[in-house]
Amino acid sequence: MSHTSRQKDKLISRVRRIKGQLEGIERALDSEAACAEVLRQIASVRGAVNGLTTEVMEDHLREHVLMAETDKERHQGGEEMIAVIRAYMK
Known part of the structure; x- marks a missing residue:
């Protein structure tokens, strides 16, 4: 069982809170809210997504690298994390 399944x-x-925040941005734009308010809401969403990403990355490292049973599993988990970090940093 994957760590994401255990913490589903x-x-x-x-994710649902982030979805609600995005809907709030849409409403703010639709109602022509002040740009400072829209930017504040965007920053909040960015922080929430970063927090979610950090949590899943940390859990991946713990489960698939630190607690891996074999060197092969550890190597695969590390390579997966490298690919994710590269995509995240783009």
Whole structure:
């Protein structure tokens, strides 16, 4: 079982909050809210997504690198994390 499966409810809850924040940005834009308010809401979404990303990355490292049973599994988990970090940093 994957670590994301074990924490599914917690992660889905975070995603739903982010979805609500994005909908708030849409409403703010639709109602022509002040740009400072829209920017504040965008910053909040960015922080929430970064927090979610950090949590999943940390769990991946713990489960698939630090607790891997074989060197092959550890290497694969590390390579997966490198690919994710590269994509994240683009």
